[in-house]
């Protein structure tokens with residue numbers, strides 16, 4: 546859906562990525578508008594290096610493009626949306642520097658705008674990474690919806706950068722004002738986290754998982770993933786396996802350890818996730834050929850080239866978009882699999898993935914189930 550956001554810098558046409566005609570969700574929210582209004586009303590000087598962290602679909606950098614900001618994001622989809630939104634609004638590709646959370650941050654930051662991320666851990670990691678570039682005169686303003694800004698959020702700004710206060714709420718959004726104190730002693734960055742897996746999870750029993758900030762279940766093994774690890778397929782010997790939505794890469798690493806001849810492709814739309822998967826794979830000295838790719842599901846994977854896809858689809862964010870993501874992942878798997886190839890999916894029982902699989906593949910079998918989870922298998926005919 547294309548839509549128009551009115552900003553103090555003019556109107557911007559914005560869309561999410563990938564564009565989905567059934568998805569009526571806008572590519573910005575009241576917290577983006579509040580921040581932009583504040584910057585204009587208070588005539589905040591947008592000179593020097595302007596850095597925007599966590600801009601969801603690029604609304605902020607598209608509005609502020611004339612100030613040549615840098616954007617830092619963990620989301621490949623967010624970065625693609627930004628590219629498309631800049632082009633849509635006639636902004637040349639050089640005007641905004643597109644950085645990921647894994648790139649070295651700018652050396653000096655004069656204006657730091659933070660769209661508060663859903664993950665507090667990601668905020669902690671990002672503020673700690675950016676803090677050395679912040680100086681006593683850096684303008685730091687955060688923004689988010691009221692329900693996303695907690696005392697713990699403010700404490701992070703305070704602990705890492707300096708004294709912090711919030712604005713009044715407007716349209717359920719709130720701003721965060723932080724005055725950097727270069728003399729304050731910053732805590733060490735605890736990320737990435739490592740944890741040891743339990744002894745009952747097959748080939749990865751007792752192994753270590755590496756998690757960069759913000760990845761799914763970064764500080765403990767998800768109970769669904771644990772259940773899946775206990776029921777993984779023996780695997781096509783020497784086959785091509787995809788860990789789709791790999792997170793920390795524990796599923797693909799288990800397959801690689803079980804079959805040294807397997808070729809495993811790890812895919813996620815989060816830069817932090819793919820970096821974690823690579824680190825987990827390396828940490829465990831997993832044999833065989835592995836590839837690590839940031840992207841949207843299986844797009845770019847040739848049709849009929851894959852023997853096995855493992856998938857624990859995302860289910861946390863907005864229901865409409867997550868259903869769509871699972872559907873797109875299943876459809877992508879059907880296209881990427883060779884005839885006879887298999888998609889194995891774990892999900893909460895109530896999500897009803899078997900209905901979607903049956904519709905797409907014409908079959909779906911329960912491999913294992915407990916009161917909460919079900920592992921399903923669909924075969925490409």
Ligand SMILES: C[S@@+](CC[C@H](N)C(=O)[O-])C[C@H]1O[C@@H](n2cnc3c(N)ncnc32)[C@H](O)[C@@H]1O
Nearest residue numbers: 761770790791792813814815841842857858859
């Ligand atoms: C429920 S987590 C599963 C992580 C890991 N496989 C596990 O079982 O612990 C779902 C993962 O899908 C990723 N994801 C969401 N949308 C995606 C997309 N369009 N393409 C690829 N990965 C995506 C998320 O970043 C997240 O890491």
